[in-house]
Amino acid sequence: ERFNSMEKALELRQNGGIEMFQASNVPQFEEIINGQRNDKTLIVYATHTLYQFSPENRQDFFNMLDRIGKKRDFHFLSVESTRYLQEKYKSSQTVIELTNYSNGQKIEKFIAETNGHGNWVRWNNKF
Numbered sequence: 001e002r003f004n005s006m007e008k009a010l011e012l013r014q015n016g017g018i019e020m021f022q023a024s025n026v027p028q029f030e031e032i033i034n035g036q037r038n039d040k041t042l043i044v045y046a047t048h049t050l051y052q053f054s055p056e057n058r059q060d061f062f063n064m065l066d067r068i069g070k071k072r073d074f075h076f077l078s079v080e081s082t083r084y085l086q087e088k089y090k091s092s093q094t095v096i097e098l099t100n101y102s103n104g105q106k107i108e109k110f111i112a113e114t115n116g117h118g119n120w121v122r123w124n125n126k127f
Contacts, residue, residue: 027112029064038072040100041075044076044077045079046079050078050082051080070100073103076099088110091113093114094113095110096113096114111124
């Protein structure tokens, strides 16, 4: 079922003019993000990946996002089960957090929680 959903999502990308990029380290992420035009909507996302970063690399990643957010508007969507997010939002589930960088300002929002495979989503009513 998850693979069918992924295939449908990939079809949307092919037909909708959505460009997707991936990187394997923080400098690559920064280079790719900085290479995007400012007039395009930029969404950076991480889904069950940040826990694999060392604490130092994870902090470097967040510092990079903050640095870029001072220069351009973009959104960071995070779907993670890190202890930090679970404690921050008092959740025992996978946390979905949206960080908006707009006009040099950073606003973090808890939008939902889900189980590890996305079989269900509990939306934050305050979102």
